[in-house]
Amino acid sequence: GDSVTQMEGPVTLSEEAFLTINCTYTATGYPSLFWYVQYPGEGLQLLLKATKADDKGSNKGFEATYRKETTSFHLEKGSVQVSDSAVYFCALAGGTSYGKLTFGQGTILTVHP
Amino acid sequence: NAGVTQTPKFQVLKTGQSMTLQCAQDMNHEYMSWYRQDPGMGLRLIHYSVGAGITDQGEVPNGYNVSRSTTEDFPLRLLSAAPSQTSVYFCASSLGMDRVEAFFGQGTRLTVV
Numbered sequence: 001g002d003s004v005t006q007m008e009g010p011v012t013l014s015e016e017a018f019l020t021i022n023c024t025y026t027a028t029g030y031p032s033l034f035w036y037v038q039y040p041g042e043g044l045q046l047l048l049k050a051t052k053a054d055d056k057g058s059n060k061g062f063e064a065t066y067r068k069e070t071t072s073f074h075l076e077k078g079s080v081q082v083s084d085s086a087v088y089f090c091a092l093a094g095g096t097s098y099g100k101l102t103f104g105q106g107t108i109l110t111v112h113p
Numbered sequence: 114n115a116g117v118t119q120t121p122k123f124q125v126l127k128t129g130q131s132m133t134l135q136c137a138q139d140m141n142h143e144y145m146s147w148y149r150q151d152p153g154m155g156l157r158l159i160h161y162s163v164g165a166g167i168t169d170q171g172e173v174p175n176g177y178n179v180s181r182s183t184t185e186d187f188p189l190r191l192l193s194a195a196p197s198q199t200s201v202y203f204c205a206s207s208l209g210m211d212r213v214e215a216f217f218g219q220g221t222r223l224t225v226v
Contacts, residue, residue: 043203043217043220044215045217046214049214100158100161100172101146101156101215103148104155106153
């Protein structure tokens with residue numbers, strides 16, 4: 001079946017540091033890939049997505065590129081802010097299991113001033 | 114727009130009690146789903162629905178029932194609560210599930226004692 005693996009957390013950074021959160025996936029076919037963010041006390045919201053190989057999703061300074069050759073979708077941001085502190089989830093849809101999102105375990109990011 | 118509304122936000126149950134978590138969306142989405150979120154495990158799919166009158170099991174369906182009598186509502190029933198069902202529950206909806214954004218409710222934090 002489909003699976004998503006995220007780097008172990010939590011991640012703690014100082015403001016303006018560079019962020020990378022690794023995500024790799026296993027799926028058949030051509031899944032869509034997503035990054036969702038969960039701020040404290042809230043539900044998940046879509047951060048960015050990519051629907052085919054070599055697509056780059058971007059939003060709020062975050063970027064991720066769909067790499068089929070390495071089955072990866074790493075999240076990056078050049079300069080993080082305190083307000084980016086949240087839990088980040090990598091997810092895929094449209095692989096083996098139609099009609100569901102498969103999530104990674106989530107990475108807790110804390111940014112200090 | 115209200116988006117996806119879940120009630121209640123918090124609930125404490127005694128072992129063996131039953132209850133229904135409510136979920137409603139006002140976006141006319143065909144796809145709705147229930148996930149549970151546990152530390153270090155990401156979100157796992159409980160049940161999902163591809164339209165009114167159609168439901169199917171997800172990854173962890175045992176102990177839960179669902180029905181979909183209208184496009185808007187997708188309640189999740191706990192038949193006989195167990196401590197292992199202590200979790201945060203999220204309802205989600207989308208136009209489709211493979212290429213488009215899923216919208217999440219704010220979650221229900223359930224504790225079973």
